[in-house]
Amino acid sequence: MPLRTRVAGLLAAPLLLTGCLLTGCTAPAPRPAPDEVIKAATQRLTDACLTRQGLTPPRPAQSPPPAIDQQRVAAALFGGGRAELSIALPTGYVVRAHTDGCLAAAQRRLYGDQRRWFRASVIVNNLKPEAAHTHRSLAEVRVRHRAEIADWQRLRAHALAGSTALLDNHPPKGDPPP
Secondary structure, eight states: OOHHHHHHHHHHHHHHHHHHHHHTOOOOOOOOOHHHHHHHHHHHHHHHHHHHTTOOOOOTTSOOOOHHHHHHHHHHHHOOSSOSEEEEOTTSOEEEEOSSSHHHHHHHHHHSOHHHHHHHHHHHTTHHHHHHHHTOOHHHHHHHTHHHHHHHHHHHHHHHHHHHHHHHHOOOTTOOOO
């Protein structure tokens, strides 16, 4: 290696170290898992929805509010009345969900289609119990539900993109953009 190159390298190393010390060079922060990104965006949307209704989002560190307030928050968060979405699983269980409430609004916003997300996610989240109940291998059950798995993957990718954009844009508290 020519002397000039070695000298340049020796001079560059302290400059890079000094530059890092002055600017606070650090290793890049690890990227959160997709589920954590979607969870954080869902939390932001549901908190904003509850705030718009004059309700305080519950937090684990807080002491619980009176029972009547808990009921109001639960109804605003999860919806009320008869559940509009329902799916019967091969295990015999029936899963239901509301289309009103802050959580439903967040799902519509992030997944694009709450009904499709509900159906796909319930089926995909119950593949192992279905395999056990029907005495089939998990691989067989996955083949049987490949359309739902593909739909789940598309909707989840849509939610991840929307969640990332929502969290990166830091919308005003209490009124996220549609």
